[in-house]
Amino acid sequence: MRMSIKQLRAFLAVAHTLNFAQASEKLNMSQPAMSLAINTLEEALGGQLFTRTTRRVQLTPEGDTFFPMARQLLADWDNTEEAMRQRFTLQTGKVSVAAMPSFAANALPRVLKAFRERYGGINVTVHDVINEQVIEMVAEGRVEMGVAFEPQASASLHFTPLGTDRFVAVVSRESPLAQRGQLSWRELLAHDFITLQRPSAVRLLLEERLNAHGHPLKVAFESHQLVTVGHMVACGLGVSAVPALCESQMTALGAACLPLGNPVIERQIGVIRTRHGQLSAAASALLATFRAQFSLR
Amino acid sequence: MRMSIKQLRAFLAVAHTLNFAQASEKLNMSQPAMSLAINTLEEALGGQLFTRTTRRVQLTPEGDTFFPMARQLLADWDNTEEAMRQRFTLQTGKVSVAAMPSFAANALPRVLKAFRERYGGINVTVHDVINEQVIEMVAEGRVEMGVAFEPQASASLHFTPLGTDRFVAVVSRESPLAQRGQLSWRELLAHDFITLQRPSAVRLLLEERLNAHGHPLKVAFESHQLVTVGHMVACGLGVSAVPALCESQMTALGAACLPLGNPVIERQIGVIRTRHGQLSAAASALLATFRAQFSLR
DNA sequence: CACACTTACGATATTCGTAAGGATT
């Protein structure tokens, strides 16, 4: 027979009170049960832990050395149990998420705020990387999930759409265009065009779609930071087109945004995760928060 | 319901094999029992540890974080159990013992050798201190037991006699006395007497007993080291009397020892321990070794 | 269709509590 948890609790109670009756009361058990628990524990360990005349209970030297061991063992036990319970009840935990810049800088903070208000104990690590790296990090398991454009169908990746991101026109507030209700690409492209540099998914998408519709893209200025693009437009250097997600950012920089059509250029944005590796409880909660936040729009 | 040891072992086995059937076999239980164990563990922790289709068993992220925790918990558990068993079976442990110099330097090493041969894993700490300090250290609990002269009866100290220590005469080998079969105190005291300095229990005992028998002690040379006394005698500076325990030591220093009577001065030597504080298993074994070694003489 | 986990149920083993016993102060 080997040690059991109950026996350890019994030992600690008796070692503390030096009285079987009080100890058994504290553990909500009968006194004979306590007696038996101590006896079987002693048998399991191969020697006496207490010397007990009917009048005095006392730790043996071996019992004395066992005392701190038992206490540590039970403390670790209880802590582990509690840590797991907290993890499952989302009182603690952590989740890593990757997001492409346009999302990370605009929609994500609001989602994280809602998540944090609901699950204050969960640590969230955000990796703000370009669209391709989001997919790469998810595939490699470096993050549990990512927010990016819908990738081409994959056996290992799963995509949960959150919404469509449509390109809008960005013009200077002083420009006559700012007064228009909406613009066509032909009208927009008549002006100097400012946009992101080549590796950007936004830039590549633009070129591809515009080419397909017979609107080759001629770029007057380019930058690798959207902020710079926004400032350039605000200063009247030219016009641009950005995903609607970035609209508020552009507005804040002093530019004006308006609907852009003919053709409408849009793409699905959503959460990417591995198909077979399941999400942690924390990640599931974050995903649910994503879906809740975006179903409202 | 809370975690049990068996559930933890079940979890580790399944986490390792990722197969309920193999895991249950390894733990000598039926496969449904394993299924139940995992289920109740998951219930205890409040969430799933494995995702299991009938074809694939896989750790959830929570199960993954639980894995090292569970392993550590069980390792600590088993180590503690084993450490206690070893302590009780005297494969390990430690014992502190105090001994007065005459005993520590002469009889003790032989006892410790026998003890060590039998109980190689037990660490023994010896405090070689004067007789009074032996008693003090036992009373204060700084050592589990001590070897000293029999103290006056005490409510808190217990004395186990090992044997009597009788004073023998020490003379130079060149002295005519060395040829005698035995000596009386009167004959011995006719020569220059060399002995230990005052705080020594041996010195005090000698003075007390000799006075009681009308032989006031006149000391020619004194030292606080028995080795010095022995050398002095060997060089022919005078004679001495030492406890029989020190006989071999004196002989080794080049002096001759012979029986000394009229009066015979002797005192009980034994093991002192506290009456109520019990001995550790290791100390009991050491005490038993003491008794065995001395019952042979 | 076969394999692997789950559910069901009866048997076994363990644990527990009440009552009586024994020892010490």
Add this chain to the structure above:
DNA sequence: AATCCTTACGAATATCGTAAGTGTG
């Protein structure tokens, strides 16, 4: 004589193993 631990025994509980069930590949 009172207190406190131990022993004894019947009952409740938990666990386990066999057998049948269910879903996946």
